[in-house]
Amino acid sequence: MRFAHIADVHLGSWREPKLRELSTLAFIEAIKRCIDKKADFVLISGDLFNTSLPPIESLKLAVTELKRLKDAGIPTYTIAGSHDFSPSGKTMLDVLEEADLVKNVCKGSVDEGKLRLEFTLDAKTGAKITGMLGKKGMLEKKYYEDLSRKELEEEKGFKIFMFHTAISELKTEELEMMDAAPVSLLPRGFDYYAGGHVHIVKEASIEGHKNLVYPGPVFPNSFAELEKLGCGGFYLYDDGKLAYEKIELRKVATISIDCEHKSPAQITEKAFEEITRNKLDGAILLLRFAGTIETGKTSEIAFNRIIELAQERGAYFVMKNTSKLATREFDEIKVKADTTEEVERLVMEEHVGQIKSLKLNPEQEKELVTRLMLALDIEKEEGEKQADYEARVNAEMSKIINA
Ligand SMILES: [Mn+2]
Incomplete structure (x- = not known):
């Protein structure tokens, strides 16, 4: 049995045309590889789209690629992720399912307050697939509490559980602050746990739960992800063997400028030096400025000239990040975070x-x-x-x- 496990595609997440194009190409490449490698089926563990009502171009891209899989005789199984739901609970996946392009495996019934999940049978391989949707703010935790586990755990055969939740045991250090649940939340005894939601590349087996996998995004979705992951990819399961399929369309180069005790002119000078020293041929350049500057304002740093120089030196795209840059005059930044969700969570916790x-x-x-x-x-x-x-x-x- 060979299957692909994709998650967190977030189609439409980038506004910058160049990065949006790369993320589109990465998704196309992922689907192409699933077909080339003759996957029996494909799993998408939530967050196919970045927003619950995706723009037409993202929807068109998803339909085109899912159709390609279908035409190759490869079924796609999915669950909804935290970004897939409108507040009234609607998801575009229903439309894709109606068009017979995906099969949502999170289905079942509520019986005396207990949630009973059903298995979806993959006809070709006999794999039995089920899973739990993910919601924003981990609201899915309630569903897990009401989940009837016995039948799921006793079911015979090759079983896959799809989930879109952060599991504490799998979290990396930088995600320490992220809301998570222990692995015991998931039913035991499955052959593969296809995770999504946490944008890290990680596989682990923890007693009673083997092959817990987060494939991470197909293409990084933010400055921080480009910095940490460098590229995206997905997982391939081949008769018990796991392999990460890296999709690297461009190199990522990171230049961090330590701005502590420096003046804007010194920082500009330092950035020039670093850019000239690095080989940027076609790379995505991440410029991170951090520290408290000695004098003046951050706006006195010649960011435009720095970016121009990087482009002249061959960078494909330049992104700057100043979230950790401060001045002496204004030191009162209370919330420091890399993503909107993190900011929202921190502000919420503070209040x-x-x-x-x-x-x-x-x-x-x-x-x-x-x-x-x-x-x-x-x-x-x-x-x-x-x-x-x-x-x-x-x-x-x-x-x-x-x-
Ligand atoms: Mn996600």
């Missing part, structure tokens, strides 16, 4: 406990705030009138508050 009138414990309050933020994240639908859109947002909000 939890302030809505005294609601009499909620911190966990309940965090959950309420997460739900409200999701509801405020509703996108206006094509052709929808402003008034209807507002009414829809208001209805979602009051539904949550009155629940």
Whole structure:
């Protein structure tokens, strides 16, 4: 049996055209390799799209590539991830499933408060696949608590469990702050655990749970991911052997400038030196500026000239990051984080406990705030009138508050 395990594609995540193109090419390459390597089937463990209502071009790309798999006789099994749901619980995966391009394996029924998952049988290999969807703010934890495990664990045959949740035992140091659940959350005794959500490349076997895998994204989704992962990829399972299929379309070069106790002119000079010293042929260049500068303002650093020089030296694309750069005048940055989600979480944690009138414990309050933020994240639908859109947002909000 040979299958591919892809996760966190986040189609449409990059705004910069050059990086968006690379992420598109990486997805196309992943699908091409699944076909070339004659995979029996493909698993996509959530977050195929970056937003629940993806732009037409992302949808078209997904349809084209999934169709390619289908035409090659390779079925695709999937679960929804935290980015796949609109606040009202809708997901584009339903549309893809209706078109017979994917099969959502997170299905079952609720029976006396217990959640019973069903297996989806892969006709060619006999593999039995099931899984649990992922939601923002780890709201899926409740589903796991209600999950009926016995039948899942006793089922015979080759079994795969797909999940979109951070597992504490698999977290790396830099993800220490991320919400996670212990591996015991997952039912035991499966042959492969196809993970998503955590953008790291990791495989592990922990007692009762063998082949727990996070393949990471097909292409990094942010500055931090480009810096940490360098490239993307996916996993290939081949008769019990696991292999990471690296997709490296461009090299990533990182230049970190230590700005501590330097003036803007010295920092500019230092950046020039570093760029001239490095070989940038066609690479994505990540420029990180960190530290507290001695005098003046950060805007006095000649960023434009630095970026121009890097382009002249052959960089394919230049990104700068100043999130760890501070000045003496303004040292009051309270929240330091690399991603929007991290910022949201940190701000939320800092302010939890302030809505005294609601009499909620911190966990309940965090959950309420997460739900409200999701509801405020509703996108206006094509052709929808402003008034209807507002009414829809208001209805979602009051539904949550009155629940
Ligand atoms: Mn993701």
